[in-house]
Amino acid sequence: MTQVRFGLQARFLLVMALTLLLVGAILASLLQRQSAMQREVRGLSAQILHELFDRSLRTRGETLATELASGLANPLYYSDLGAVGALVRNASRQQVVSYVLVFDRHGRLVHDGTPTLQRYGQAMTDPLAAKALAAQAMVLQSSPEVLDVTVPIKIGDQRIGGVRVGMSRERVRKIESGANLTLVQNLNAIGKRDLGWLLVLLAALVGLGVLLAIYVQRTLVAPIRLLAAAARQIERGDYAVQLPPHPRNDEIGELISAFGRMSESIARHDREVRHMAYTDALTGLTNRLGFREGLDHLLHTARSTDSKLALLFADIDDFKRVNDTLGHEAGDEALLQFASRISRAVAALGGDDAILARFGGDEFVILLQSGDVSLLAAQLADRLVHELSRPLNVQGREVFLGTSIGITLFPDDARDATALLKNGDIAMYQAKVAGKNCHRFYSRAADHAVERRVHMEHELRGAWERDELRLVYQPIYRTSDRVLVGVEVLLRWQHPALGTIAPSTFIDIAEQSGLIEVIGPKVLRAACLEAAQWPVVGEGLFVSVNVSPRQLRSGALIDTVAGCLAESGLPAARLHLELTETAVIGDEMMA
Missing domain, CATH: 3.30.70.270 (Reverse transcriptase/Diguanylate cyclase domain)
Structure with a gap:
């Protein structure tokens, strides 16, 4: 049997063939790995960007709605539509905000962000309104167009209304689509460039293939993982993301720079929102x-x-x-x-x-x-x-x-x-x-004094209806001939438990609390009705009634006096109104 003899050339060719096969296998393996890696990177990047934008939208919506609810509490409570409108319009100017709706506890719109308040007082009838109206805490509802964030507005534990912030998904999808397209284009450009280098290097030296694969791994996946970590940091509410300095000026470098600028923009927006939430709009002081x-x-x-x-x-x-x-x-x-x-x-x-x-x-x-x-x-x-x-x-x-x-x-x-x-x-x-x-x-004694005063104010409410307040009359004589010409009306309070309460005590409470505006007209009416029943001798006795500073300020005194005179039939000449000098000086603008 003739033994096959391999010469040096054959052996070289065999080695070259085996080497080429090995290089081809390595190349095929590396090419397959490269393709899979690019798909993985694109998928991971798209997923990260989607999660980033979705969570950012949710976070911004929750933050904005919460801060609006806090800022709107006092304006809504006091029906300050100007302040409500200012807050609503400031929030509505944000790019991703579709609408801001403020409603009262009955579900009627207080402000819709329009200059003319076109929907003021209307009920909300959109599909998301039912859950929004029933919300006792923050409620998030989603539709293909918007993410609706509802937060109740409370004064203490009392719910006085709510605010709905609609975050536009369509606008975010456009931004996300553009960012994802840019990322894919950048990754494709990088992949094509690195693939060319990989082919050249693998053709020249097989050993460099492994190093090139490591290089590809580091130049593609590491920056994406860095961005993913930064995105998670932003998700936790830490907007001050510090990306490490990078010497690259390619697409990945541009992507890192763009991400850094985006994080700075988000941080700046967060500072602006916090400033708006924690600063008084009128004075510029802390609120x-x-x-x-x-x-x-x-x-x-x-x-x-x-x-x-x-x-x-x-x-x-x-x-x-x-x-x-x-x-x-x-x-x-x-x-x-x-x-x-x-x-x-x-x-x-x-x-x-x-x-x-x-x-x-x-x-x-x-x-x-x-x-x-x-x-x-x-x-x-x-x-x-x-x-x-x-x-x-x-x-x-x-x-x-x-x-x-x-x-x-x-x-x-x-x-x-x-x-x-x-x-x-x-x-x-x-x-x-x-x-x-x-x-x-x-002082500790102040607590008890306030409690006593609050209790006295509570008891004073309804005292007239309970017949605890009564009128007494102090005669007024003319000094020249000592003839009785009139009487001054005095108010007395006989409490069933506390006994007789001094006028200096309860009149001051009525004045401070505003109850004098309720009691004063009743005293005036009762005095006119009683005086009208007195026998008229000569010109008749006049009746003098004290008018408090609050009654003078209210602007309704003239109508009140006219109504009492008309109802009682008492001639106007027989009614005297006493205004203290303090009341006139204290209300010089009205005077």
Whole structure:
């Protein structure tokens, strides 16, 4: 049997053939792996982008709706359509917001974002409205067009309405489609370029194929994984994503740069939304929500460092009179001037770390953190009372107001934010009771005084209907001849449990609470009816009725007097109205 002989050439050819087969197999394997890797990367990228945009849309919707619900609570409660409209329009300007609807507790639209309020008062009839109206907490509903986020608006535990924010899925899909197309194009471009290099290198040297595969792995998958990690960080609410510096200027480098710019844009948007939610739109000061969150943090720090804090709770005296007589624009102008004066006083005496916020319509709070806060609070309160008692120039008119300030200390008076604010409010109320335009420190006795006053106010409501209030008449004589010419009406309160209550006590409560506007007309009517029944001798006795400052401010006094005279038949000459000098001076704008 003849043995086949392989020469050097055959062996070389055989080795070359085997080498080519091996290279071909490796090449085929690498090409298959490359194709699978690109499909995996494209699929992973598309999935990540979809999840990123979907979660970003959901997060932005939840954040915007929650912050709108917090910001709309007071405006909706006080039916301040201007403030409601400002918040709604600001939110509606965002690119991905389709609509913002604010509704009351009956489901009627309060604001739809249009300048003319075309749908004001209408019921919501869209398919998503039923669950939105029944929502007691945040409700998310989805349709192919929008993601509807509903958050109830509450004052305390009372639900007074809700806000619906429609986040446009169509706009997000367009952005996502464009980003995904760009990503696929970039990945395809990179894949084609790397494939060319791979073919050249594998043809030249088999060993470089493995290194090239590793290179492809690192240049394609690693950046995508980096972006995925950054996307998860944004999903957790950490918008300050710091991508590591990269020397690449290719498509992946452009993608990383674009992602970095996108994260900066999201972070900037988040800061703008937080600024809108935590800043008072009129004065530019921190609002109630921002101050409340900051107060919790500062109290925690003060507890850990055994520090003391002082809270000043300031309320403008008789501010409603400005709105009622000069209008809300004048009221806003007065608030701006008050805020400016308070800011200057706080900057001068409060220290660098003092915090000033507008807590409500005509309420301001100041938090002092350094030094002898008790002494500093008293000095600052004196300065504020002095500064704020100076006349304001509102629309070319001098307006005289004042401020009542309550001061409470941490930890002497309270250990938590809720109690501290409550004590400040109680102390402020005591300042008003003391005559207004002054300050008072919180004391335990103030709690009991407020409770007694609140109880007295509660008992006074309905006292007329329960026949506890009665009229007595004090005779008025002419001094020249000692002839009885008239009587003055006096109001007395005989409580079944408390006995006779002094007029100086309950009249002040009625005046402060506004009950005088209900009781006053009833007293006037009863006095006219009784006086009309008295025998007429000569000109007849006149009856004199005191008119309170609140009745004078209400603007309804003339109609009330005319109605009582017409009903009773009492001649107008026999009715005297007594206005105190204090009432006229205090209401000089009405006078």
